Amino acid sequence: MFVPEGVVTNERMSRLMDTSDEWIRQRTGIAERRYARAGTSSCDLGIEAARRALEDAGLEAGEIDLIVFATMTPAHYFPGNGGLLAAALGLHETPALDIRMQCAGFLSGLQVCDAFLRSGTYRRVLLVGGECHASLYPWSEAEWAVMFGEAEGPVSPAAYAWGTAQRDRAVIFGDGAGAFVLEAHDVDDGRGFLGFEMRTDGTHWDKLYVPGGGSASFPYFSPEQFEDNRTVPVVEGRQVFRLATTAMPAIVRETLEKHGESLESLSLLLMHQANLRINESVQKTLGLSDEKVFNNIQKYGNTTAATLPLVFHEAKQAGRVKAGDLICFTALGAGLHWGAGLLRA
Numbered sequence: 001m002f003v004p005e006g007v008v009t010n011e012r013m014s015r016l017m018d019t020s021d022e023w024i025r026q027r028t029g030i031a032e033r034r035y036a037r038a039g040t041s042s043c044d045l046g047i048e049a050a051r052r053a054l055e056d057a058g059l060e061a062g063e064i065d066l067i068v069f070a071t072m073t074p075a076h077y078f079p080g081n082g083g084l085l086a087a088a089l090g091l092h093e094t095p096a097l098d099i100r101m102q103c104a105g106f107l108s109g110l111q112v113c114d115a116f117l118r119s120g121t122y123r124r125v126l127l128v129g130g131e132c133h134a135s136l137y138p139w140s141e142a143e144w145a146v147m148f149g150e151a152e153g154p155v156s157p158a159a160y161a162w163g164t165a166q167r168d169r170a171v172i173f174g175d176g177a178g179a180f181v182l183e184a185h186d187v188d189d190g191r192g193f194l195g196f197e198m199r200t201d202g203t204h205w206d207k208l209y210v211p212g213g214g215s216a217s218f219p220y221f222s223p224e225q226f227e228d229n230r231t232v233p234v235v236e237g238r239q240v241f242r243l244a245t246t247a248m249p250a251i252v253r254e255t256l257e258k259h260g261e262s263l264e265s266l267s268l269l270l271m272h273q274a275n276l277r278i279n280e281s282v283q284k285t286l287g288l289s290d291e292k293v294f295n296n297i298q299k300y301g302n303t304t305a306a307t308l309p310l311v312f313h314e315a316k317q318a319g320r321v322k323a324g325d326l327i328c329f330t331a332l333g334a335g336l337h338w339g340a341g342l343l344r345a
């Protein structure tokens, strides 16, 4: 995993908008998040995570057969981050695939990579999830200096008003990237991914989306879109919260059942980190003890396509992933996409 060094506390957030450490902790569980500095894209974060994952796997970039990059904040509208990442790693022919499934992007990437390995199409795949949400905010250098604790403020009334108008969304996101190297193994020892259940219900597309910038608008971009804040994500927070707390436990149960497993045989549930209260509700619904869940949203906020590799990496570092463990990944995100995947570690 790789997260930018800029830590933004809730107290710092409260200088940019009408919010408080108490509100953010109580409603989301988030204590701080990381934000990238201007000039660092989601791809740059992904490159660092990819390098670390390759090092951890003891592999050179040239030994990778396919790159898959999941993000909802690509460095450019097109081309996607996959090719940029490949070039940064010195690869000139290795195919690269881009996934845009927001908070479910990494989970979907795992399924795609697993299928490629199972089919024998590729033997080694590098999957990256990375986001740079900082780029969505309109703040100037002076306002970012307040965010990063380098200036005391106050910020301009206009910046504070903008922050307050978006405060429900502004406090929940953070930047970071994570990467997995997945490799086919010839011996069937029961280890690896057992399978995935993925779902999409596009009728909920407008619960979480960006209205402006896209071919639904003619022209694709216009000054008016920026003036009307249509380039900022719309989040129907309560509805997404309700959908997440019902759909995630249901798909976890279904996936376990499909593979002849149960909540009892499950060692660890790693959930998308959108809101600690969502995850506590899912844990309660499934009746899982604290030993069977691991969260790190407290330190990073919602890093969208990066949450699963970040939470997996830190669970592993904390000694919560042991050989033979049954681990379930689950996520839900804009689209609406959700699903679960089972891993025998």
Ligand code: COA
Pocket (backbone or CB within 6 Å): 018, 019, 020, 023, 024, 027, 028, 103, 167, 168, 169, 171, 172, 208, 235, 236, 237, 238, 240, 241, 274, 275, 302, 332, 333, 334
């Ligand atoms: N600080 C202080 N007050 C805030 C606030 C903030 N950051 N954000 C919202 N509020 C206020 C609202 O203005 C509202 O005030 P009112 O009752 O006086 O009108 C009140 O808090 C409740 O607002 P609401 O938006 O209903 O809050 P919530 O409890 O639903 O929490 C989310 C908002 C976004 C944290 C929560 O809905 C959530 O986590 N949703 C799902 C997560 C999500 O969408 N993730 C995206 C990708 S999966």
